[in-house]
Amino acid sequence: MGAAAELRKISRYGVIGQPVAHSLSPRIHALFAKAFGIDLSYEAIEIAPADLAARLQQLHADGYSGINVTLPHKAVVAALCEGVSERAQIAGAVNCLKRTDSGWIGDNTDGEGLVRDLARLGIAVAGQRVLLLGAGGAARGAIDPLLALHPKELVVSSRNPWKPEALAEQFKGRGPLRPCTHLALKGDHYDLIINATSAGHAGGMPRLPGPLLVEGGSCYDLSYGKAHAPFAAWAQQQSAAKTDDGLGMLVEQAAVSFEIWLGKSPDVEAVLAALRTR
Template identity: 70%
Template sequence: MSVARFAVIGQPVSHSKSPRIHAQFAQDCGVELQYQAIEIEPRQLADRLRELHAQGYAGLNVTLPHKAAVAALCESVSERAQLAGAVNCLIRTDTGWRGDNTDGEGLLRDLARLGIEINGQRVLILGAGGAARGIIGPLLEAGPKLLVVSNRNPWKPEDLAERFKAVGPLVPRTHLALKGDAFDVVINATSAGHSGDMPRLPPGLLAAGAKCYDLSYGIASEPFANWARKQSAAVVEDGLGMLVEQAASSFELWLGQRPQTAPVLAGLR
């Protein structure tokens, strides 16, 4: 019997922790599988997806910069992936790929683990790209008092407010227009930290006891973490737990069982 094959695709992707995470999940669940990282250039994406399907891969995780482009190449997508306009998990069908998005679920599971409440809170998302799109729907469904999405230019947040209006009210802002606002939870969904940068923000954005969470982890999360500490955040967390939780959700979609995440997260730490 052949061993099921899985992979994470992106560019760059050699740094990905996904192979290690899924190897541990498989071991803990008593499942045999192969999981690798495959670098794919954007212009090769459609051809490579067909090749990987022909080679018998059973599922793929999708990371930057392919999440939006992959959505258009699927034969079908889940409702949450369609709403996000982004796919981070591909499930093999007989004739192609079904796309799903486990990012928002992964975030909410990690926030719950950390005791970061969304219901009834004033929540700010920094950034309006693919990372933000994957988490907005689940965050709106969690019942915040206010959900604001902020970006350098106004167009992307306004597009997102329109896109998600059926789910709930999303307030679009530029970073500069946040002046005078205060939030209980701030989530960094920008990629600025990967270049060692941090968006320019007005002072005083954090309410007393505010909690800050970065979707990035490792070195990329340090600029936001430094900013949050200077603003006297009560809690500062990175996205490593979200990475593990969204991976567990992918594993469950592929193999029908949800692995334990705490031991894997502890190992990565």
């Protein structure tokens, strides 16, 4: 039997995006599968926005069982699904597709990945004053899962005043959410500061006023690798008792996808340790 025919016999998964070659998802899912002795393939598949609808149909015809979705497709892919979970609708983004006989069901595992990682790291949210920096797709997906943990207050802050206002309107009645601009944070103090901006990818940090962290407070960054360095340096200036990057969230959100597809819960710590020793 040829390699292609052999491949058709095993379950096929992948991550779609543009660019996508840098994605750690193939490695993470290969480690999950190996730990369970499951034979599957998981590929990084580059797709341009204009080709998304046709390529998604082709992936279904080719027999793929599940697909992760990364930038720039997270917001638009929902319209190509035959159903979308409530949490993906609330987040306005889909990052996980599960195959049905006739198409794809969209879900969002990022918010669950974040709160699982905070729990894994022993970072409390209940009763705490939490600042969420950024008002893009990742911040929107994090708001409902964070509010479900009952913070004393969740402040969402951005350079652009209208984005946090729109989020506060969307999540009205779901918990103590307050919109803010970075400048208006002056004089505030938070127990936990979560960076959900993409500023680190350009080597920067949002411009923030004065000290914002209480003594003994924690900082958490959704970014990891080189993009985490500017926020890590800022957290050190704030004398953070604890600062973590988003690699754990990446593995946790992948674990939620794996559970959706295969009904098995991977050992996140083991995979995270393997990634950190690369």
